Amino acid sequence: MRLASLSYEMNEAAGSRGAGAATVLLLGSLGSNRSMWTEQIRALGDSYRVLAVDLRGHGGSEILEGDSSVVELAADIVSLLDSLEIERVHMVGLSLGGAVALEMGIRHEEKLDSLTVICTSASFGEPGPWRELAALVRAEGMQAVAQAVAARWISPALADADPELVRRLEEIVVSTPVEGYASACEALAEYDVRTELGRIRVPVLAIAGAEDPATPPAELEEIIAGIGHGRLEVLDPAAHVPTFEQPERISELIRGHVADNAESAGAGR
Template identity: 45%
Template sequence: MTALAHSVIPGPSADADTLTLIGSLGSTRAMWNPQHRLARHFRLLLVDLPGHGDSPLPKPGSTIADFATSVIALLDELSIDSTHVAGLSIGGAIAQQLAIASPERVNGVVALCTSARFGEPDSWLDRAATVRADGTSAIAGAVVGRWFTPGFIERNPAEVAEYTRMVADTDSEGYARCCEALAQWDSRADLGRIGSPTLVIGGAQDPATPPEHQRLIADRVATSRLAILDDAAHVASVEQAGAVNQLIDDFLRGTDERSAAFDLGMRTRRSVLGDAHVDRSVAGTTAFTEPFQDFITRVAWGDVWNRPGIDHQWRRLLTIAILTAVGNEHELDMHIRAALRAGVQPDLIGEVLLHTAVYAGVPNSNRAFALGKAALADLGIPDTSQADTP
């Protein structure tokens, strides 16, 4: 299949993160015009669905998974290694599938007015038959009537007419094949596999995908946040553009900050504990332990260890003192060895342990001295400490 039609709006810098936007059934990438302001912080990649706008028809029998594969092909063509993905309705299904099947390509997900299953298959097959027989113009008015609340329709007749033309101008066969793909779509069993940070947005007055559809997604995606907007129906990105833009901007930029904190934490963790230890920890990470590994890397190593006022040597010594006081031998042994490998003098560690004995207890410090003595021997470091062990 030929690459999907698309347009790119440059971001604030050459290295700005990409945000890929995939629209609703019956739309073109022009539906994302209200989101162009997000280019203040992101490079925007606007995509026409298969068989919509300028994109070629999908093959008969194509699935949402096939559509996601076509998005990956576009990313490859544009040399985009990874992207945030925002999708509305069927675009949200494609975004889910990308996060499920290609997690390494997805930094964050925004699932707008979408579902893990869009009702019974027969309703989509009936709609496909209708547009094949009568054209998309036969359903355009009813579709757009579900896109917006009655109040918006009354206040914005020209804008509503523009979106009605957008649906009516959609290729009938392209629309029908997307309906058939939606008839097969059901991600409910796979939502737990989504590990990308996910923002789920719904419209409180959405008759096509009511809020319970978004709540189901949010309940099953562990890394999700849910926002239901009042005075919004199915295309909340237009009707509540300001609120949607702010939610997306705050969420994805927060994701970037989270990622930056993790990267800084990992560098600090390696600097303090050494590559070998960190590599073992990373290799041993499981789905169960990953949230803790993420937490400790971001918060302890990425934040606390990098606060101003106390340098890393003093933080090492404080850590040794505290671990001695609480009797945490496993962590204590690791930090004593890491400090010695980093060049902290044995005399200094000995003074810390001696001082700790006075205020936290002789038995704990006695054990700490034993661990330190063993570490010196294992590492081949001369024992020059003048401190007297209890």
């Protein structure tokens, strides 16, 4: 199995718990980088150690040529945690990051104290469109998809009200390395953990965007039903990346879920 070297930002807790605080790991969406978590890093950093990570081929992380899988993306995370000597984390994943979080819950439970999955799915549809998308960006570059991708991240009302935000989101997409994006698309083409969700035993919070065209609330309902425990929160207004549209509410929900499970799990991770 090929492993990638991952770029990350780690902020030690500023509060009284300091180095003994639990660790919250943030993992983002296809075509993004860890800047999507800026508000959550700030909001959670007073109580927890916050580790924001770029997926392989995204942000500053290593690009590996050719196909990859969500299994490999999860193995990247395990390798990073081992290198940092972090035993366990409260893992938060959005979209592709949510798929990796579910994979962690299925195969690497020993690394987790809790899971928060945001705007994601246990299967992202037929493989054909994902392979076509990979071929498109390899042929024409990220500019070919930036507008369409950014349009799914926030609600139409917010896009109309804040064109500067739309421009910034498109820049994030364009900055994603072509091979990193294409390889991740191919990982999603093969990803399907619907029959394995029942193996997840850690506490789970699922968050959906009411206006999400990519992974609507029904996808998160399916995840909770498949796991057999956990709860679902639906944010409105919000589309596929609610960290930009509902940053305070996202931070509040993550903080509550971590707090509910940090004491019983133990700190000092």
